[in-house]
Amino acid sequence: MSFIMRLTLALLIYFIVEFYFYKRFKNSIAKLFPNINKSRLKKIIRTIIIFTNLYPVILVIYFVYLMISGAERMSAIENSFFDWLLVYPFWTSVLIIVQSIVFLLPIDILRILAFPFYKKNREAVRRKISILTLFVIIAAIIYVPSRIAYDYNFVSTRVTTLNVENLPESLRGFKIALIADTQADWYTDEARLNNYIESVNDSNPDLVLIAGDIITSTPRYIQQGADAFKRLTAQYGAYTCVGDHDNWAYRSDHPRSLREISAALEFAGVEMVDNDRRVINVDSSTIGITFVTYTYSRRITQSDLEFLVNGNGKHDVDIFLTHQPNESLIEITSKLGYDLFAAGHTHGGQLTLLFPYINLTPTLIETNYVKGDFYLNDMMIIVNRGLGMSVAPIRYNSTPEVTIIVLQNKE
Structure with missing residues (x-):
């Protein structure tokens, strides 16, 4: 499989995972806070998605440019401002999303399998699942960047x-x-x-x-x-x-x-x-x-x-x-x-x-x-x-x- 194909496949999988994560997050917020401005919530989520995905978009554009220009190899972008603005936010968001999904996906599978046993109390169960979802996501938002910083600075x-x-x-x-x-x-x-x-x-x-x-x-x-x-x-x-x-x-x-x-x-x-x-x-x-x-x-x-x-x-x-x-x-x-x-x-x-x-x-x-x-x-x-x-x-x-x-x- 060519590099372009691998890159395309990796990005496609990630965008599917990202869509699942933000949908779970949005639905849980809406369930627990029914009076929230849903239009504003969508705009906030959309802004976060655009910002955290700027880095891979820039890399793809850069790679296409190198292919067109016939450059021999891809040089790394070494700039502290670029790192803190785009690189670290992207990788941190990737880990927050994936770490959350590792727990959220089994919860969803169990929810689907157990549906016949709780369908009479579905609203109460959905609320509890929404609370659990937000707990997992908030825990990941706190833990992931803290652990990244620890693993960078300590031996x-x-x-x-x-x-x-x-x-x-x-x-x-x-x-x-x-x-x-x-x-x-x-x-x-x-x-x-x-x-x-x-x-x-x-x-x-x-x-x-x-x-x-x-x-x-x-x-x-x-x-x-x-x-x-x-x-x-x-x-x-x-x-x-x-x-x-x-x-x-x-x-x-x-x-x-x-x-x-x-x-x-x-x-x-x-x-x-x-x-x-x-x-x-x-x-x-x-x-x-x-x-x-x-x-x-x-x-x-x-x-x-x-x-x-x-x-x-x-x-x-x-x-x-x-x-x-x-x-x-x-x-x-x-x-x-x-x-x-x-x-x-x-x-x-x-x-x-x-x-x-x-x-x-x-x-x-x-x-x-x-x-x-x-x-x-x-x-x-x-x-x-x-x-x-x-x-x-x-x-x-x-x-x-x-x-x-x-x-x-x-x-």
């Missing part, structure tokens, strides 16, 4: 334990910081990056592993993305695998993107490892790390993967670090004696809707390994929520995360 440090059989004394209590997706760009600026790195240093890790995605796109942010890592203080250094966006500084020249990012990172004291192994020596103990490139643009070949994992040897702790938590890689790795599979990529489900007993996020379409700790056979799997953002310049119910992995002997 969560999560401590977890990796238990390893016959772990040498010198590695007991050894701390590894796993971070990912720093994605330096217009929205993840120097202040936000520094706050993230300070959170890493506050935990005083011995080693830092980065699961890729140093920038979002364009070469303008390579230096900014790399410079943040100069502040890392881990005794045994910092290493990163290749992420999706690390190929996209120059969209038409992936090798150049990796060369420039790798060079900037090296100057900052971070080694980018592309399909290779490294051994960290801690006194007489060793930590073996296999770095595998598994991204949308480049995926390790089966022969190269077999060479890497079969030649890995056995160390006191064996770690497999890659960008995407691909299920086939996880299955392969779990059979080869690795103690830990570490990844990022998912942003922890960057936009996650609240719902009882389940976190609803588009990320589930790609993988069930969205965030946190998992186990397969004897191998631990950790997916870090990272810092940056893709597509939408916000996070929702996905606070940026630093994962501190403490090595312990398995009793």
Whole structure:
């Protein structure tokens, strides 16, 4: 399906969802406040709809212009006034609408199914449903922007334990910081990056592993993305695998993107490892790390993967670090004696809707390994929520995360 078709389909679905939301809202207001000026209410709703949808309309016009003019690629509109006037209101309204509908739709379905049992009291039931509808919408209006602001400004440090059989004394209590997706760009600026790195240093890790995605796109942010890592203080250094966006500084020249990012990172004291192994020596103990490139643009070949994992040897702790938590890689790795599979990529489900007993996020379409700790056979799997953002310049119910992995002997 072409980009135009996908964009058209996405907008069509959203406008249907938006129509349903505002119709429910208008009907509930009219039900509870029968004397309200309905004409004025319609005008207010229409004004809100027009204002919050200006951003996608401008993007469509911009995209059509680029197609007509023959421009090579779409450049992001980087302007604070534009963001606060149009971008943030659009994305906030999208989440308010979708978060509300996650609760309103089941209520509507139950209402329809239960109609034969309450039809004699339909007016009383409709009034109660209208009250519940307004409660859900008002709660979303309060919670959604508050949570967006929280997830933009704060970093969560999560401590977890990796238990390893016959772990040498010198590695007991050894701390590894796993971070990912720093994605330096217009929205993840120097202040936000520094706050993230300070959170890493506050935990005083011995080693830092980065699961890729140093920038979002364009070469303008390579230096900014790399410079943040100069502040890392881990005794045994910092290493990163290749992420999706690390190929996209120059969209038409992936090798150049990796060369420039790798060079900037090296100057900052971070080694980018592309399909290779490294051994960290801690006194007489060793930590073996296999770095595998598994991204949308480049995926390790089966022969190269077999060479890497079969030649890995056995160390006191064996770690497999890659960008995407691909299920086939996880299955392969779990059979080869690795103690830990570490990844990022998912942003922890960057936009996650609240719902009882389940976190609803588009990320589930790609993988069930969205965030946190998992186990397969004897191998631990950790997916870090990272810092940056893709597509939408916000996070929702996905606070940026630093994962501190403490090595312990398995009793």
